[in-house]
Each structure stands twice: as structure tokens, then as C-alpha cells.
Amino acid sequence: MDIYERALKLHKEKKGKLEIKSKVKINDKNDLSLAYSPGVAAVSRLIASDKKSAYTHTNKGNTIAVISDGSAILGLGNLGALAAIPVMEGKCVLFKEFANIDAIPICLDTQDSEEIIKTIKYLAPNYGGINLEDIAAPRCFEIEARLKKELNIPVMHDDQHGTAAVVLAGLINALKIKNISYREAKIIINGAGAAGLAIADLLIKYGFSQLIVLDSKGVIHEGRSDLNLVKEKIAKLTNPEKKKGGLAEVIKNTDVFIGVSQGKVLTREMILSMREKPVIFALANPEPEIMPEVAKAAGAFIVATGRSDYPNQINNVLAFPGIFRGALDNKVDQITDEMLIQAAKNLASLVSTPTPNEILPNPFDKRVVVAVSKAIKVL
Amino acid sequence: MDIYERALKLHKEKKGKLEIKSKVKINDKNDLSLAYSPGVAAVSRLIASDKKSAYTHTNKGNTIAVISDGSAILGLGNLGALAAIPVMEGKCVLFKEFANIDAIPICLDTQDSEEIIKTIKYLAPNYGGINLEDIAAPRCFEIEARLKKELNIPVMHDDQHGTAAVVLAGLINALKIKNISYREAKIIINGAGAAGLAIADLLIKYGFSQLIVLDSKGVIHEGRSDLNLVKEKIAKLTNPEKKKGGLAEVIKNTDVFIGVSQGKVLTREMILSMREKPVIFALANPEPEIMPEVAKAAGAFIVATGRSDYPNQINNVLAFPGIFRGALDNKVDQITDEMLIQAAKNLASLVSTPTPNEILPNPFDKRVVVAVSKAIKVL
Numbered sequence: 001m002d003i004y005e006r007a008l009k010l011h012k013e014k015k016g017k018l019e020i021k022s023k024v025k026i027n028d029k030n031d032l033s034l035a036y037s038p039g040v041a042a043v044s045r046l047i048a049s050d051k052k053s054a055y056t057h058t059n060k061g062n063t064i065a066v067i068s069d070g071s072a073i074l075g076l077g078n079l080g081a082l083a084a085i086p087v088m089e090g091k092c093v094l095f096k097e098f099a100n101i102d103a104i105p106i107c108l109d110t111q112d113s114e115e116i117i118k119t120i121k122y123l124a125p126n127y128g129g130i131n132l133e134d135i136a137a138p139r140c141f142e143i144e145a146r147l148k149k150e151l152n153i154p155v156m157h158d159d160q161h162g163t164a165a166v167v168l169a170g171l172i173n174a175l176k177i178k179n180i181s182y183r184e185a186k187i188i189i190n191g192a193g194a195a196g197l198a199i200a201d202l203l204i205k206y207g208f209s210q211l212i213v214l215d216s217k218g219v220i221h222e223g224r225s226d227l228n229l230v231k232e233k234i235a236k237l238t239n240p241e242k243k244k245g246g247l248a249e250v251i252k253n254t255d256v257f258i259g260v261s262q263g264k265v266l267t268r269e270m271i272l273s274m275r276e277k278p279v280i281f282a283l284a285n286p287e288p289e290i291m292p293e294v295a296k297a298a299g300a301f302i303v304a305t306g307r308s309d310y311p312n313q314i315n316n317v318l319a320f321p322g323i324f325r326g327a328l329d330n331k332v333d334q335i336t337d338e339m340l341i342q343a344a345k346n347l348a349s350l351v352s353t354p355t356p357n358e359i360l361p362n363p364f365d366k367r368v369v370v371a372v373s374k375a376i377k378v379l
Numbered sequence: 380m381d382i383y384e385r386a387l388k389l390h391k392e393k394k395g396k397l398e399i400k401s402k403v404k405i406n407d408k409n410d411l412s413l414a415y416s417p418g419v420a421a422v423s424r425l426i427a428s429d430k431k432s433a434y435t436h437t438n439k440g441n442t443i444a445v446i447s448d449g450s451a452i453l454g455l456g457n458l459g460a461l462a463a464i465p466v467m468e469g470k471c472v473l474f475k476e477f478a479n480i481d482a483i484p485i486c487l488d489t490q491d492s493e494e495i496i497k498t499i500k501y502l503a504p505n506y507g508g509i510n511l512e513d514i515a516a517p518r519c520f521e522i523e524a525r526l527k528k529e530l531n532i533p534v535m536h537d538d539q540h541g542t543a544a545v546v547l548a549g550l551i552n553a554l555k556i557k558n559i560s561y562r563e564a565k566i567i568i569n570g571a572g573a574a575g576l577a578i579a580d581l582l583i584k585y586g587f588s589q590l591i592v593l594d595s596k597g598v599i600h601e602g603r604s605d606l607n608l609v610k611e612k613i614a615k616l617t618n619p620e621k622k623k624g625g626l627a628e629v630i631k632n633t634d635v636f637i638g639v640s641q642g643k644v645l646t647r648e649m650i651l652s653m654r655e656k657p658v659i660f661a662l663a664n665p666e667p668e669i670m671p672e673v674a675k676a677a678g679a680f681i682v683a684t685g686r687s688d689y690p691n692q693i694n695n696v697l698a699f700p701g702i703f704r705g706a707l708d709n710k711v712d713q714i715t716d717e718m719l720i721q722a723a724k725n726l727a728s729l730v731s732t733p734t735p736n737e738i739l740p741n742p743f744d745k746r747v748v749v750a751v752s753k754a755i756k757v758l
Contacts, residue, residue, distance in 0.1 A: 003412055003413065003417060003418045004417075004418060004420070005421070006413055006418065007412075007413045007414075007419055007420075007421050008421050008422060008425065008436070010413050010414070010418075011419075011422045011436040012435055012436055014402045014403060015435065015438070015441065016402065016436070016437040016438030016439070016440070016441070016442075017401060017402050017403050017437075017438070018400070018401060018402060018438050018481070019399075019402055019441075019481050020397055020399065020400075020442075020471060020475055020481040020482060020483065021397070021398050021400045021475070022396060022397060022471075022472040022475045022476055023395070023396050023397060023398055024389065024393060024396050024472060026473065026476040026477075027743075028743065029687040029742075029743075032473075032687065032696070032742070033382055033386075033687055034385055034386045034389050035386075035389070035396055035472050035473075036470065036472070036473060036696075037453055037466075037469075037664065038382060038453070038664070038665050039382045039383060039385065039386025039389075040386055040390075040453070040465050040466050040469045041383070041386075041452075041453050041454070041455055041665075042383035042386050042387050043387060043390045043465035044452050044453065044455055044458055044462040044463065044465055044466055045455065045458075046387065047458075047461050047464070047465065048458040048459070048461075048462040051461055054462075054464055056391055057387070057390040057391055057395070057465060058390070058394075058395040058396075058464040058465050058468060059394070059395030059397050059398070059464075059484075060395070060464060061394060061395070062394065062395070062398075063395075063399075073420075073423050074416055074417070074419070074420050074423065075420070076420055076423055076424065076427075079424075079426075079427040080427070081504040081505075082426050082427075082430055082433050082504045083423040083426040083427040083433075084423065085426070085433060085437040085438075085439060085504065085505060086419050086422035086423055086426065086436060086437050087415075087416075087419050087423055089437060090414045090415035090416075091415065092399060092401075093401040093403060093414050093415070094405065094411075094414075094415060096399055096400070096401045097401055097404075097405040098405075102397070102398050102399040103399060104483060105505065106502065107504050107505055108501045108502070109501045109502075110501045115497070115501065118494070118498075119497075119498050119501050119502075121488065122487045122488045122489045122494065122498050123485065123487070123488075123498075124488060125464065125486050125488050126460075126464060126484065126485060126486055285416070285417070286420075308411065308412055317411070317415075363408075363411070364406075364407065364408075
């Protein structure tokens with residue numbers, strides 16, 4: 001059986017991947033009267049008079065919602081709410097297994113931004129945080145921005161910021177191996193969806209200044225007439241020489257290629273046109289922009305992908321469990337870029353001597369969630 | 380410590396009463412690739428092409444939502460979403476412990492009917508059923524009716540129908556002990572909120588015809604000018620002699636008093652004015668309409684309350700776990716009155732020889748959930 005057949009079998013056998021467990025036993029009427037009526041009335045009254053006690057007397061303090069509208073499921077596209085359920089359940093499994101967070105999958109049967117925002121605001125009292133997931137760009141940007149502003153619990157779109165944090169961590173160690181500084185590094189980001197724009201944003205905030213971002217129409221530059229607001233903003237912050245054209249032109253003499261779109265867009269010739277010993281993060285899923293062996297043969301020094309069957313997997317699971325563990329433990333109401341940068345640094349530092357085949361720690365390294373969570377706090 | 384202090388202590392120690400467990404282990408990259416990317420993509424594709432498989436390959440088939448807007452929490456009133464959390468968590472504990480249903484507490488931060496309806500419709504894909512809870516009347520009637528019509532999963536407001544089913548079960552056995560038929564029985568229902576109106580409705584559908592319902596303004600009768608739509612409907616179906624006045628007048632020469640309001644409204648004199656050996660269901664919480672010992676001293680033959688420290692507790696936990704267990708197992712998309720009546724009969728039949736101190740089975744009797752669940756199916 002291939003991996004897809006085995007996954008189908010597992011899901012059918014288990015009938016889903018999550019269950020609810022009671023933390024209290026209900027063996028007699030006394031138990032009943034403490035966990036439910038009348039005893040529970042005292043807890044409701046307490047919370048009504050002191051909202052903070054929802055964090056200490058209910059599950060709120062360790063519970064987050066993993067919310068999707070099913071519009072950008074994995075690499076599958078817009079399959080809707082029902083088809084998103086197994087993915088969100090999977091994400092909740094990872095929150096539990098990696099960070100002991102109780103995460104609830106919520107797949108919304110609407111793809112209207114205002115309705116999504118409103119619904120999440122209605123749901124917010126139940127949770128200590130909101131992980132947005134697999135929501136298509138550019139809708140995802142507005143939804144996240146609005147919720148961050150209008151809610152007093154941490155909200156993060158993981159496809160943006162979890163990815164960006166792990167990419168930054170990998171990049172920190174890759175440049176360490178190459179022994180060049182972020183000031184020198186010339187970087188191409190191919191893909192201007194949720195991940196691409198968030199990576200660009202975080203790299204800029206870290207200090208990278210020589211950055212070019214491309215979308216499906218080519219290089220993003222100031223003055224391009226077909227840019228949405230988010231891309232217009234990134235056009236101002238990147239591509240200082242206002243280059244135009246396609247990937248083949250702008251990749252020349254750069255150090256780093258970060259691919260977060262789809263298709264096998266990176267060629268041997270493009271790699272050959274880059275500076276010596278380039279760094280290739282070919283993160284398209286399930287098929288990378290170029291296969292690692294081809295990239296290596298063309299001179300790539302360090303190659304990372306989204307795949308688990310090659311070295312250097314850029315995997316969000318390195319970030320999101322620790323980010324929300326830290327957010328809950330340290331009671332932060334906003335996950336800031338500064339925290340994400342610190343998380344990336346902490347993650348990178350777990351590899352004491354990075355090598356071309358080991359720029360990131362193993363996701364099953366127990367130190368990962370601890371190191372990342374320590375970064376998510378108000379200083 | 381009194382029960383409230385013990386409940387506060389328990390909730391604080393446990394930090395809430397529920398947790399999420401993963402049904403799959405994540406010990407290595409292979410596990411990760413089956414439960415999450417890339418394997419899970421096969422499950423999403425399957426569901427996208429065959430919606431029914433959400434029931435077999437995700438948690439949907441054993442998961443319900445327990446949803447409140449916090450507007451009528453226990454006997455406490457409108458304390459809002461946050462203060463409703465411990466109550467909904469408690470309800471979810473009972474679903475798990477009594478019927479092995481995975482129930483998710485959802486407290487909504489809106490009390491607008493249209494917004495509640497819309498939000499629940501957006502959430503519906505995740506669940507096999509919706510248990511509405513502690514939503515104030517008359518809003519609860521419209522919300523339930525609309526959702527029943529507009530969703531293809533079972534929706535039940537437990538404060539209405541769970542209560543009604545247990546009251547009917549108790550009444551069946553009480554009348555069996557008294558040896559009078561439902562045709563003869565004259566019944567007073569004091570309280571015309573969610574529970575009172577649902578009880579009246581179910582008793583009428585069962586066949587009771589001599590029923591008078593009172594709200595806080597007195598007897599509900601046709602032509603009363605201050606009735607909302609739901610009460611107008613009940614006015615047509617009850618009180619055939621079009622009696623007016625208060626409880627003291629209409630309780631005379633009746634057989635059964637069912638109290639589902641608040642306050643110690645039932646007096647010794649009223650019981651003395653009833654027919655011989657009356658049945659008193661004094662269900663107001665936490666203080667019954669009359670204390671059982673006072674009712675007995677006044678001649679009451681059978682007394683039931685909502686309390687666990689007296690005989691004959693009318694407790695919803697006798698009904699809702701089995702109702703949703705049956706709805707999920709038998710894949711019903713509507714919980715009908717006929718099903719609820721059969722559930723009440725099944726519940727009543729578990730007490731082979733009812734006595735004045737035992738009209739209902741013990742909630743911890745393992746036969747209860749089985750007997751009730753068998754009634755919830757399409758015949």
C-alpha cells in the first residue's frame with residue numbers, strides 16, 4: 001500500500017483522529033453535582049464576576065481552535081469545510097502530541113471574510129488562542145489582521161507565520177554554514193501567497209534587505225498595476241533596484257532561492273546562474289520546485305524541501321506547537337514578529353554545528369517545543 | 380466545604396473538565412505522514428468526492444456540539460458566553476461518561492437569533508448533531524426550529540425536549556401507580572419558558588388533553604392579548620374551558636402539578652384543593668416550588684423534584700445521552716416528537732414496578748442510555 005492508501009485505512013479504522021476525554025469521573029450523584037448542576041453554578045458565578053477565572057477554572061487556558069474555511073487545503077486547493085476536517089484534526093493531533101495543547105478543529109462553511117471574522121469573534125470566549133489554517137490568500141491577510149486587532153487572545157495564521165519562522169531558522173543556519181551575513185545575502189522568494197509574503201515580511205524585519213519576491217506574473221515591483229494591497233506593500237519593501245521580468249532574469253547572482261509556489265519552476269540553468277554555492281529552499285508541496293539531487297548536481301550547496309524523505313525538511317511542526325505553548329503559558333495576547341524572530345533564533349540554535357544536511361533540528365527532538373515556547377513572551 | 384466550594388476546588392485543580400486526546404500515535408515521521416501531510420490529502424480528496432465519508436473517516440460521526448449563548452445558564456440567568464463555559468463543559472462530560480459521545484462545548488458571544496443561527500450553520504459540517512443548551516425563551520424556539528429546517532443533522536434544545544421526555548416518562552409511571560389513564564388526568568404546568576412549553580407540547584402529542592399552562596402573568600388562554608407566537612399556539616391546544624386567573628384558582632380538582640418556573644409558588648392549600656392523591660413535580664431549580672416533605676404532609680402522593688437529595692429526581696441526564704447516542708448510531712437527521720415519546724416510554728419501562736418513591740430509573744443504571752437510544756430511529 002502506498003502512503004495514501006495507508007492513510008485512508010488508518011482514518012477509517014480510527015473513525016477520525018481525536019476524542020474528547022473527561023478529566024473528572026462521574027461515578028455517582030455526588031460527582032454529578034460537582035461537575036454539573038448544582039455545583040458548577042459556583043464556577044459560572046465566579047467567571048461572571050471575574051472573567052480571568054475562565055483561564056483557571058475551565059479548559060480555556062489550554063485550548064485553542066484550529067480554524068479553516070477549507071479554501072486552501074494543503075496543496076489541494078479549495079475543497080470546502082467538510083474536506084478540511086481530516087487536515088484540521090491532524091493539526092490538532094500535532095498540537096496535542098508535540099505541545100500538550102487541547103486543540104479543537106473548526107471547519108467553517110463560509111468563505112466570506114466578514115462572516116469568518118464575525119464567526120470567530122463569536123467563538124473566541126472558548127479559547128486561549130486561534131490558529132488559522134489553510135485559508136486562501138489574500139483573504140487570509142485581512143482575516144488575521146482584523147482578528148488580531150479585535151480579539152484579546154493570540155491569533156496566528158500558521159501557513160504564514162509558522163512557515164516564516166521555520167524558514168528564517170533554516171536560513172540563519174544555512175548562512176552560518178556559508179559564513180555570509182544577512183546584510184550580504186541576496187534572496188529570491190518565488191511565490192506571493194500566504195507563505196511567500198509572510199516569509200518576505202519576517203526576513204525584512206530580521207534585517208535582510210536584498211530581497212526580490214515573484215508571483216505568478218513575475219517580479220513584484222513598485223508601479224506594477226496589478227498588485228493587491230498586500231503585494232503593493234511588499235513591493236515598497238523589496239526589490240530596491242526595481243527589477244522587472246521573470247525568475248530566470250532575477251535569480252542571477254543571488255545566494256538564496258526560497259520557493260513557496262507550485263510547479264517545477266526551478267531549472268539547472270537558473271541554479272548555475274546564481275552565486276557560488278547557493279542555498280535552495282524548494283518548498284512546493286508535494287513536488288518541490290526542483291528535486292534535491294538535480295539541484296545538488298547543478299551546484300546547490302544546501303537544499304531544503306517540505307518533504308520528510310530528504311534532509312532539511314522545512315516543517316511547520318517545528319514552530320506552531322511551541323509558539324502556542326508559549327502564548328498560552330506566558331499569557332501573551334499578541335504573537336509579534338519580534339517573538340517569531342526570537343523563536344527562529346532559538347530553533348536555529350538547537351543545531352550546535354549546522355551542516356549542509358542538517359540546518360534544522362529533528363521535529364521529534366523534545367527540546368524544540370521548549371526552545372520555541374520560550375520566545376513567545378512579552379519582554 | 381459546601382458543594383459550591385467543593386465544585387470551585389475541583390474546577391481549579393483540574394483546570395477545566397475536558398481534554399482532547401489523539402487516537403493516533405505520532406512517534407516518528409511515518410506516523411506524521413499518515414495522520415497529517417501528505418497522507419491526509421487522500422482523506423480530504425475522498426470526502427470532497429463523497430461527503431458521506433466524513434462520517435466514516437473523521438470524528439464527525441461521533442461528535443456533537445453543545446452550544447449556548449449564555450442567556451439562561453442553569454437557574455442563574457443571563458451571564459453571557461464566558462460564564463457558560465463550565466456548564467457546557469459539564470454537559471460534554473456527561474455526554475462522554477454516559478454515552479461515549481465526543482461533545483464539544485461552544486459558548487457564543489452573541490445573543491442575536493439570526494447571528495446564532497448563521498454561526499451554527501457555518502459550524503455544522505464538523506458535527507453529527509447539535510445540542511442547544513441554556514438559551515433563553517422565546518429565542519430558543521425560533522433558533523431550534525430554523526436549524527431543524529435548515530440543517531441536515533439532528534438539532535435538539537435539551538432544556539426543552541430532554542426535559543419533556545423525562546417528565547413524560549415520570550408521568551407515565553406516576554399515573555400507572557395511581558391507576559388513572561392519560562385521558563382522565565388533569566394537569567397543570569406552571570411555567571411557560573423553554574421547558575414548560577415543550578412539556579405541554581409533548582404531553583399533548585402523547586394524548587393528554589386536559590392541560591392548563593400558566594406563565595408569570597397567570598393562565599394562558601385564547602384571546603389573552605400579551606402572548607407571543609409560541610404561547611398563542613399553546614393557548615389553542617390547551618385549556619379547553621378557557622379558564623382564566625391564577626394558579627390558586629385553576630389547580631383546584633386537578634391530578635398533576637408540573638412546576639418549571641421559579642419561586643416557592645406552590646402552597647399547602649393549593650395541594651389540598653387538588654384531587655385526591657395528587658402528583659407533584661416541583662422542578663424549579665435549585666429551590667423546588669414546594670419542599671417534598673411539605674407537599675407530602677399536604678397529601679401529595681408522588682413528589683418529584685430536580686434535586687438529587689430527594690427521591691424521584693427528574694434529571695435530563697436520563698434522556699440526552701441516549702437521545703444523541705441513538706441519533707448518531709441510527710443516523711437520523713431529525714429527532715421527532717414520536718421518537719421522544721418512545722424514548723419516554725422506554726425509560727419508564729425500565730422501572731418494572733413503579734412506586735411513589737421510584738418512578739424513574741437511576742441515571743447510573745447502564746440500561747438507561749441503551750433503552751433511550753433505541754427509540755431514536757426512523758421507523
